[in-house]
Amino acid sequence: MKTPELPPFDHKPKKYTGLSPDEILRLRKEYLNPGIFLYYKKPLTMVEGKMQYVWDESGRRYLDALGGIVTVSVGHCHPKLVEAANRQNELLQHSTTIYLQPKIVEYAKELASKMPGDLKVCYFVNSGSEANDLALLMARAFTGNYDVIALRNAYHGGNAATMGLTAHRTWKFNVPHSFGVHHALAPDPYRGPWGRDDVDAGKKYAGDVKQLLDFATSGQVAAFIAESIQGVGGCVVFPDGYLKHAYEHIRGAGGLCIADEVQAGFGRTGTHYWGFETQGVIPDIVTMAKGIGNGCPLGAVVTTPKIATALSQRIHFNTFGGNPVVCAQGKAVLEVIEEEKLQENALKIGNRILTGLNELKQKHDLIGDVRGKGLMLGIELVKDRRTKEPAKEECAQVVETAKDMGLLLGKGGLWGQTIRFSPPMCINEQDADFLLGVLDLALQKA
Numbered sequence: 436m437k438t439p440e441l442p443p444f445d446h447k448p449k450k451y452t453g454l455s456p457d458e459i460l461r462l463r464k465e466y467l468n469p470g471i472f473l474y475y476k477k478p479l480t481m482v483e484g485k486m487q488y489v490w491d492e493s494g495r496r497y498l499d500a501l502g503g504i505v506t507v508s509v510g511h512c513h514p515k516l517v518e519a520a521n522r523q524n525e526l527l528q529h530s531t532t533i534y535l536q537p538k539i540v541e542y543a544k545e546l547a548s549k550m551p552g553d554l555k556v557c558y559f560v561n562s563g564s565e566a567n568d569l570a571l572l573m574a575r576a577f578t579g580n581y582d583v584i585a586l587r588n589a590y591h592g593g594n595a596a597t598m599g600l601t602a603h604r605t606w607k608f609n610v611p612h613s614f615g616v617h618h619a620l621a622p623d624p625y626r627g628p629w630g631r632d633d634v635d636a637g638k639k640y641a642g643d644v645k646q647l648l649d650f651a652t653s654g655q656v657a658a659f660i661a662e663s664i665q666g667v668g669g670c671v672v673f674p675d676g677y678l679k680h681a682y683e684h685i686r687g688a689g690g691l692c693i694a695d696e697v698q699a700g701f702g703r704t705g706t707h708y709w710g711f712e713t714q715g716v717i718p719d720i721v722t723m724a725k726g727i728g729n730g731c732p733l734g735a736v737v738t739t740p741k742i743a744t745a746l747s748q749r750i751h752f753n754t755f756g757g758n759p760v761v762c763a764q765g766k767a768v769l770e771v772i773e774e775e776k777l778q779e780n781a782l783k784i785g786n787r788i789l790t791g792l793n794e795l796k797q798k799h800d801l802i803g804d805v806r807g808k809g810l811m812l813g814i815e816l817v818k819d820r821r822t823k824e825p826a827k828e829e830c831a832q833v834v835e836t837a838k839d840m841g842l843l844l845g846k847g848g849l850w851g852q853t854i855r856f857s858p859p860m861c862i863n864e865q866d867a868d869f870l871l872g873v874l875d876l877a878l879q880k881a
C-alpha cells in the first residue's frame with residue numbers, strides 16, 4: 436500500500452535557521468525540568484504552524500491531529516487571532532483588574548453569552564490547573580463543606596490541589612495531596628462493569644457516587660467534578676444519563692457540580708458547544724483552558740452570581756488573569772468558531788473519522804474500542820479483545836510510525852494504550868482521509 440500524501444496546502448514555511456535538533460535536545464537535558472517527556476523515540480522539532488499543520492526544522496509538513504494536546508482549537512497561528520493579539524500587544528500588554536480595562540469585560544460578556552442558565556460570572560486565570568483549583572475553593576467557600584468527589588481515570592491538573600483530583604498514579608507524586616477527595620468509579624463502558632448494551636449503565640455508574648456519599652463522607656460535600664469526556668484518561672465517553680444522576684446525588688448532599696471543559700468545550704464535541712450539554716445537564720461551575728485560547732495562557736471559571744458571592748468574602752486577585760492580550764485572543768477564538776462554523780465542521784469531519792475508525796476496527800484486531808464525539812475521538816488498543824490487555828508498546832509504535840508518515844497523534848489512558856484524535860477544528864475531509872490512510876498502514880506495521 437502506498438503511503439498517503441498530505442492534501443495540498445498553500446503555505447510556504449520560513450527557512451529555519453535556529454538551533455539544530457541535537458543542540459535543542461542537549462540544552463533541554465541540561466537546563467529543563469527532567470520530569471518532562473518526549474513523545475517519540477526520534478523526537479520531532481516543531482518550528483512553525485499554520486491552521487491544522489505544523490512544520491519541522493527541515494520544512495517537512497505534518498497534520499497535527501492532536502492539536503497541541505487538544506489546545507489548538509481553531510488552527511495554528513490563525514490570522515484573525517494573530518491580528519487581534521498583535522494589535523493588543525502594540526497597545527497595552529498588561530493592566531490587572533485594579534484598573535478599568537475594556538478587553539476583559541468585552542471578552543467576559545462574549546464568553547458568558549455562550550453559557551446556559553445563570554452561568555455568567557467569569558474569573559480569568561492562566562491554566563486549567565488554576566481554574567480547577569479556584570473552582571474547588573469556590574465550592575468549599577460557598578457550601579461550607581470540604582469533601583469532593585472526583586472520578587477515577589480523571590485528569591484535572593498537576594498543581595497541589597488538582598493533583599488530588601487527578602486519578603492516575605502516573606501524575607500523582609508520593610506526597611499528601613488528596614485530603615477530602617474521594618474517587619468514584621470511572622463511568623467507562625468499555626472497561627467498567629456496565630457496557631454500552633446496558634441502557635441503565637449511566638444510572639448504575641452514578642450509583643457509585645451515592646455509595647461514596649453514604650460510606651466515605653459525612654453525607655455533606657462541597658462538590659463533584661468531572662470532565663465531560665475524559666481526555667487524558669483516553670477519550671472515555673460516559674453512558675447517557677450519567678451526569679444527570681450523579682448531579683442529583685451530589686445536589687442532594689449539598690454539593691455543587693463542576694464541569695471541567697478544558698478539553699471538551701468550545702464546540703469540539705460537534706453536537707454541542709459544551710461537553711456537559713451532551714449529557715443534558717447544567718453545572719454550577721464550569722472550568723475552561725486549552726482550546727479557550729488556541730494556545731495562549733488563558734483559563735477561566737464561570738459560575739452563577741450567587742455562587743460568586745462566596746468568593747467576595749475575601750480579596751480574589753490573579754496578576755495575569757484577564758490580561759488584555761489573552762482576552763483579545765480569547766474573544767477572537769469565540770468569533771472564529773462562529774464565523775467559520777467550526778462546531779459544525781467538528782461534527783462533520785469527526786463523523787467521517789469515526790466511521791473510518793470503525794471500519795479499521797473490522798480490519799485490525801489490535802483495536803479494542805472506538806469512541807468519542809465530534810473531534811474528540813479515541814481508539815483503545817488491546818493485545819487481546821477478550822482479556823483487553825492494554826497494548827501499550829503497540830500504541831507507542833503506531834504513534835511513532837504515523838509521525839514518520841506525517842501525522843501527529845495523541846496517546847491517553849493509564850497505560851498509554853489509547854490513540855487520541857483531537858485536531859484543530861478547521862481540519863477538512865482530505866485531512867480526515869489522509870489520517871485514516873496513515874493509521875491503517877501504521878496499524879498494519881504494528
Ligand SMILES: Cc1ncc(COP(=O)(O)O)c(C=O)c1O
Pocket residue numbers: 561562563564565567590591592593662666667695696697698724725
Ligand atoms: C481536563 C483537563 N483539566 C485540566 C487540565 C490542566 O490544565 P493545565 O495543563 O492548563 O494546567 C488538563 C490538562 O491536560 C485537562 O486535560
